[in-house]
Amino acid sequence: MHPLNKAKKWRKRLIEISFITLGVAIAAFAFSFFLNVNTIVIGGGSGIGVILADLFGFDPSLVILILNVFLLILGLFLLGKEFFIKTIYGSLAYPVFVKIFDCLYQWLQVDFSAQALDMVLIIFFSSIIMGFGLGLVMKFGGTTGGTEVGQKILMKYFHIPLSTSLYFLDGIVILGGLLFKVIDIELALYAVVFTYLCGVVIDSVVFTGINKRAVYIISNKNEEIKKDLLEKFERGVTSIRVVGEYSKQDREMLICVLSISEYYRLREIIEDYDPQAFYYSVRASEVRGEGFSYDK
Numbered sequence: 001m002h003p004l005n006k007a008k009k010w011r012k013r014l015i016e017i018s019f020i021t022l023g024v025a026i027a028a029f030a031f032s033f034f035l036n037v038n039t040i041v042i043g044g045g046s047g048i049g050v051i052l053a054d055l056f057g058f059d060p061s062l063v064i065l066i067l068n069v070f071l072l073i074l075g076l077f078l079l080g081k082e083f084f085i086k087t088i089y090g091s092l093a094y095p096v097f098v099k100i101f102d103c104l105y106q107w108l109q110v111d112f113s114a115q116a117l118d119m120v121l122i123i124f125f126s127s128i129i130m131g132f133g134l135g136l137v138m139k140f141g142g143t144t145g146g147t148e149v150g151q152k153i154l155m156k157y158f159h160i161p162l163s164t165s166l167y168f169l170d171g172i173v174i175l176g177g178l179l180f181k182v183i184d185i186e187l188a189l190y191a192v193v194f195t196y197l198c199g200v201v202i203d204s205v206v207f208t209g210i211n212k213r214a215v216y217i218i219s220n221k222n223e224e225i226k227k228d229l230l231e232k233f234e235r236g237v238t239s240i241r242v243v244g245e246y247s248k249q250d251r252e253m254l255i256c257v258l259s260i261s262e263y264y265r266l267r268e269i270i271e272d273y274d275p276q277a278f279y280y281s282v283r284a285s286e287v288r289g290e291g292f293s294y295d296k
Helices: 003-035 044-056 060-078 081-108 119-139 147-158 162-179 185-206 222-231 260-273
Strands: 212-218 238-243 250-259 278-284
Touching (some): 003 081, 003 119, 044 060, 147 162, 162 185, 212 260, 222 250, 222 260, 250 260
């Protein structure tokens, strides 16, 4: 590998590790300062930690660490070495940060319990904070371990989709909190709301910055539109042959990916050239390639 490319690779890896560490710390802060204090069982390793802490007085960070180590070993045998390597850092860093913030919470002597704050505010802010932290971790290719290992195992061996297995595993943990009377129905419902809001925030963080639109155009002025896209926007265009099932006519469809501001400019151009043009756009959740993920 060329020394310059090697340096870029290490720089990229350092940036990834830095943001994963920041994300893990933010998620651990939300757990220690809001969830653990209020015995909110949210699912995953964190939820199991809350349950065992309430039942037996175990240190939640120790429970999470032991669970993550067990799942890491299980993942190594069932999912392979590559998954193990990608998972190990966040899996071990998360319980360490949980312990740090648990100690910090006690040292600061602050009160974020339901006796001092409204539970709705606790759920709202903790879901945003944890969602932001976990979103950063996922955006840069990391994980905090826990039930994600279980999700991957269920998908690989039982072909259960990740989203389904997520709700299934988290649901089991929340149900366990109910059965062992760690939480009541009200707290269980709060946990469900937390899980939903946290997921929304995670998605928004993971896809932040990917503010692009994929545009599909069928027009009688395709050549003019194509020329403007190539020359004025300096964007690539793909042409494909399509058939209208109603008209049975062969047509040419243009496909391109643009930023939001470019899309609005293109819309005006299309309307000027061909007011009868058929076009639509969809949000591109991820775009890789020249002009987007690296320079032209």
